[in-house]
Amino acid sequence: MGKLKKIMMNWKVILVMVAVLLAVLAIHPNPWAKGVVIRSVERNSSAFNAGLQGASPTVPPMSRERIVSVNNVAINNVEDYYAQVDKLISNTSLQIKTTKDLYRLSTTENNGKVDLGMVVYNAPTSNLRKGLDLQGGTRVLLKPEGNISNAEMEMLIASMNQRLNVYGLSDVVIKEARDRPSILGGGTRYILVEIAGSNEGEIRDLIAKQGKFEAKISNSTIFVGGKDITYVARSADQAGIEPGSCGALQQGGYVCRFRFAISLSPDAAQKQADRTANLGVVVKDKEEYLNETLDLYLDDSPVDTLNIGADLKGKATTEVAISGSGTGATEQEAVYNSLQNMKRLQTILITGSLPVKIEVVKSDNISPVVGEKFLKGAFIMGLLSIIAVSIVLTISYRNLKIALPIVLTCVLEVLFLLGVAALFGNSWTIDLAAIAGIIVAVGTGVDDQIVITDETMRGESKDTYNWKQKIKNAFFIIMASYFALVVAMIPLLFAGAGMLKGFALSTIIGVSVGVFITRPAYAAVVEVLVRES
Amino acid sequence: MADKIEDDFGEETLEEDFDSGSMEFEESSEIAEPKKEFADEKKKASEERIEKQEVKKEETKKGKEEKPKEKIEKGPGFIERLKKKDWDSWYNKNHTKFLILTLGVLLIAIGFIAFHYFTTGDFVDRDVSLKGGVSITVFKNLDFNVGEYLKTKYPNSDISVRVLTSGGTPSGYIIESSDLQNNDILAALNEKTHLSKDDYTEELIGSTLGASFFRQAIFAVLIAFLFMSIVVFIYFRIPIPCLAVVLAAFSSIVCTWAVILALGVKLSSAGIAAFLMLIGYSVDTDMLLTARVLRRKGSVNQAIKGAMKTGLTMTGAALVSVLVAYFYTQSGVIKQIMLVLIIGLLFDIFNTWLQNATLIKWYVENKMKKKA
Numbered sequence: 001m002g003k004l005k006k007i008m009m010n011w012k013v014i015l016v017m018v019a020v021l022l023a024v025l026a027i028h029p030n031p032w033a034k035g036v037v038i039r040s041v042e043r044n045s046s047a048f049n050a051g052l053q054g055a056s057p058t059v060p061p062m063s064r065e066r067i068v069s070v071n072n073v074a075i076n077n078v079e080d081y082y083a084q085v086d087k088l089i090s091n092t093s094l095q096i097k098t099t100k101d102l103y104r105l106s107t108t109e110n111n112g113k114v115d116l117g118m119v120v121y122n123a124p125t126s127n128l129r130k131g132l133d134l135q136g137g138t139r140v141l142l143k144p145e146g147n148i149s150n151a152e153m154e155m156l157i158a159s160m161n162q163r164l165n166v167y168g169l170s171d172v173v174i175k176e177a178r179d180r181p182s183i184l185g186g187g188t189r190y191i192l193v194e195i196a197g198s199n200e201g202e203i204r205d206l207i208a209k210q211g212k213f214e215a216k217i218s219n220s221t222i223f224v225g226g227k228d229i230t231y232v233a234r235s236a237d238q239a240g241i242e243p244g245s246c247g248a249l250q251q252g253g254y255v256c257r258f259r260f261a262i263s264l265s266p267d268a269a270q271k272q273a274d275r276t277a278n279l280g281v282v283v284k285d286k287e288e289y290l291n292e293t294l295d296l297y298l299d300d301s302p303v304d305t306l307n308i309g310a311d312l313k314g315k316a317t318t319e320v321a322i323s324g325s326g327t328g329a330t331e332q333e334a335v336y337n338s339l340q341n342m343k344r345l346q347t348i349l350i351t352g353s354l355p356v357k358i359e360v361v362k363s364d365n366i367s368p369v370v371g372e373k374f375l376k377g378a379f380i381m382g383l384l385s386i387i388a389v390s391i392v393l394t395i396s397y398r399n400l401k402i403a404l405p406i407v408l409t410c411v412l413e414v415l416f417l418l419g420v421a422a423l424f425g426n427s428w429t430i431d432l433a434a435i436a437g438i439i440v441a442v443g444t445g446v447d448d449q450i451v452i453t454d455e456t457m458r459g460e461s462k463d464t465y466n467w468k469q470k471i472k473n474a475f476f477i478i479m480a481s482y483f484a485l486v487v488a489m490i491p492l493l494f495a496g497a498g499m500l501k502g503f504a505l506s507t508i509i510g511v512s513v514g515v516f517i518t519r520p521a522y523a524a525v526v527e528v529l530v531r532e533s
Numbered sequence: 534m535a536d537k538i539e540d541d542f543g544e545e546t547l548e549e550d551f552d553s554g555s556m557e558f559e560e561s562s563e564i565a566e567p568k569k570e571f572a573d574e575k576k577k578a579s580e581e582r583i584e585k586q587e588v589k590k591e592e593t594k595k596g597k598e599e600k601p602k603e604k605i606e607k608g609p610g611f612i613e614r615l616k617k618k619d620w621d622s623w624y625n626k627n628h629t630k631f632l633i634l635t636l637g638v639l640l641i642a643i644g645f646i647a648f649h650y651f652t653t654g655d656f657v658d659r660d661v662s663l664k665g666g667v668s669i670t671v672f673k674n675l676d677f678n679v680g681e682y683l684k685t686k687y688p689n690s691d692i693s694v695r696v697l698t699s700g701g702t703p704s705g706y707i708i709e710s711s712d713l714q715n716n717d718i719l720a721a722l723n724e725k726t727h728l729s730k731d732d733y734t735e736e737l738i739g740s741t742l743g744a745s746f747f748r749q750a751i752f753a754v755l756i757a758f759l760f761m762s763i764v765v766f767i768y769f770r771i772p773i774p775c776l777a778v779v780l781a782a783f784s785s786i787v788c789t790w791a792v793i794l795a796l797g798v799k800l801s802s803a804g805i806a807a808f809l810m811l812i813g814y815s816v817d818t819d820m821l822l823t824a825r826v827l828r829r830k831g832s833v834n835q836a837i838k839g840a841m842k843t844g845l846t847m848t849g850a851a852l853v854s855v856l857v858a859y860f861y862t863q864s865g866v867i868k869q870i871m872l873v874l875i876i877g878l879l880f881d882i883f884n885t886w887l888q889n890a891t892l893i894k895w896y897v898e899n900k901m902k903k904k905a
Contacts, residue, residue, distance in 0.1 A: 179749055360739070361739040362736075363737045369672060369731045369732070370670075377863060385853075389853060436806065439858070440810050443851050444814075446847070446851070447814075447817055451843060476824060477820055477824050480764065481817040481820055484817075488813055489809065490760065491754075491760075492757075
């Protein structure tokens with residue numbers, strides 16, 4: 001046991017131990033975590049009005065606000081939450097307790113069902129931020145048309161962020177991606193949008209559409225989305241499905257109509273007054289209307305046509321009702337799609353159009369189920385690899401005392417890397433690329449440790465001077481392959497709009513940690529184990 | 534130099550003095566004596582065996598593990614021959630043939646790739662992530678032949694279906710098409726079975742983007758290779774050994790590329806990342822070999838043998854973990870990465886210990902001849 005003590009007292013080993021300890025603290029694992037975390041809150045819903053908010057993506061997962069009980073019934077997971085919500089009756093009040101506060105909500109009805117307006121997910125079990133590959137979601141790569149300046153790019157990203165937030169999503173990451181480093185001219189500019197947990201293609205439509213909304217009376221624009229619209233109704237009494245509007249279509253399926261109220265700015269209202277002042281009056285369905293219609297266009301394609309009541313002639317009215325429709329195979333689907341279309345239109349009217357046209361060049365819709373399966377698989381795979389490598393090492397060295405420290409060092413290295421990932425979670429999410437990078441780092445680590453072991457075990461020599469030389473020789477080879485691998489990864493940091501950037505980064509960080517921290521500690525361990533025998 | 538007796542790569546009883554030498558690779562002033570160790574006794578028997586081995590080598594071209602030791606026919610006195618200096622004489626007689634073999638394989642690989650290029654216009658088969666299209670990955674067993682079904686539904690479209698299996702039964706499908714919309718594929722599938730949104734993952738890549746990814750990824754591989762070569766030259770500074778290292782890495786990558794092509798694998802961006810990982814791993818073993826040989830105090834063969842033990846352990850450990858991952862994983866992405874690595878690591882063993890070893894042996898012995 002004298003050797004073990006000596007190992008433990010070596011400063012390099014202590015450093016690694018401390019690092020691993022800090023890593024475990026950073027990861028903060030708690031597989032028994034209970035409750036649910038809020039992913040998004042719908043505007044003007046019961047939850048929104050009570051002050052509940054979606055978790056911000058920059059807060060570490062274990063520190064996010066968690067719902068622990070609804071009306072004093074403990075909530076352990078997503079199923080519990082929805083079970084409780086299903087039991088609620090409309091127009092009553094309820095209590096929601098979270099890790100931060102106690103909230104009082106009053107329920108409202110939304111098409112016959114009580115909906116608090118929150119989307120939740122199970123409480124995280126560690127601080128590791130799972131990338132889209134592991135938790136499911138939508139990833140869209142967009143290309144703005146033409147060359148846009150830095151200022152325009154910033155504005156574009158800000159508008160998109162706003163749109164998604166208004167839509168109700170807060171767990172959104174939008175960043176610029178280029179495919180060549182700035183020093184070489186920058187290459188093409190792309191925008192990468194990642195929305196966790198939402199497997200909806202509709203999001204893709206929401207952010208890709210420039211969203212140019214115009215209302216015209218025979219080709220003369222009266223008002224546009226954004227600045228001309230001061231208020232868009234979203235509460236249930238002023239926005240929703242037009243009662244009785246759902247009906248079957250001739251060719252099969254159903255259609256429903258929605259409507260919501262908007263307020264125009266005084267300028268826009270005046271424009272409407274001026275334009276309608278000279279129009280004639282016609283009679284349709286026993287009602288009097290002006291002889292021209294208000295045509296609504298979204299991105300230059302007509303969305304709807306409204307008849308203008310005759311009493312509005314020449315009047316600067318600020319209240320306008322917007323309507324539209326949605327279809328589906330069943331009536332329920334038609335209602336759902338209609339509401340989705342309404343939501344999208346409302347968002348566009350509120351936020352206005354994006355400064356430039358953008359095009360979707362790549363989009364991924366990733367199912368969350370995959371991610372879960374994959375993680376479980378990854379654990380077992382890791383375990384099997386450890387066993388397999390241990391066997392190879394034992395065969396090669398015929399000495400378990402050598403094989404085990406190598407394997408142990410690798411395990412510690414993985415823990416440390418995960419800790420770093422948890423700490424820098426905002427920039428380093430764990431996805432397939434990160435896992436591949438960790439695999440490379442560990443593989444290189446095993447190789448390096450074998451080099452150290454062989455270099456020090458070949459030949460007997462008890463002289464300290466020779467020992468130092470041996471370690472020096474070993475590290476020469478290790479550093480050479482380290483630099484070769486790092487430079488091989490550098491081009492990947494810039495290629496392909498950053499698609500492989502995550503992999504390159506994980507690999508570089510992984511092998512660097514290995515070479516500068518774990519490797520020297522291992523060398524110290526070997527010194528104690530082998531040198532004195 | 535005293536006789537060296539080894540039992541199965543165990544402890545060497547030879548005393549080796551290390552001098553303080555810096556990390557510059559000058560030639561060792563102590564001349565090893567390869568020639569003096571050659572004994573005439575079993576020469577003829579060795580020659581016969583060598584001819585048999587030639588035939589064997591021709592048959593096991595594409596990246597099978599080749600430890601020279603295993604090529605020796607198991608005739609009488611096998612263990613003794615292994616232990617005595619005859620391994621040295623056998624190796625000295627045959628190492629050139631190994632080199633020619635590896636160069637031959639490399640030429641075949643290049644020829645195959647060129648042939649593919651001239652007949653199809655492309656260096657590699659690309660999947661949708663590198664040429665544009667849609668990719669839908671379904672995560673459950675659908676109990677019917679998805680590939681056939683979709684091809685009869687859309688006979689004029691480019692559709693490819695890969696089946697992921699778990700223990701023999703299908704567990705998922707990777708459906709790719711460069712000209713259909715993902716809704717078309719989903720609608721067709723929904724006619725036969727019910728798919729909920731959680732059962733699949735869809736990816737859509739514009740063709741301009743796909744093509745540009747591909748160009749950039751290939752460019753990245755070339756740049757990475759260049760940078761890596763520069764690092765090797767900076768470290769060792771002597772041109773010929775460095776060239777040998779770069780050549781071995783190059784051979785491994787090109788041969789792996791040819792095999793991937795021959796297997797009809799559709800390369801994805803992950804596959805290209807795997808090639809970059811391969812650059813790192815192959816250079817590792819080559820640099821180990823070079824460092825050990827240039828720095829040796831004993832004979833070249835001794836240094837090579839020692840380096841081989843370390844190198845094979847390294848590649849062996851990497852290979853088993855990659856094999857485990859390949860057979861266990863359900864992810865198409867990881868599977869392709871692992872496949873590239875498996876083939877690459879096998880070629881690395883082939884090229885490092887047969888090609889690079891011979892070249893560096895030549896270089897060292899040539900230098901010694903000049904000094905003598």
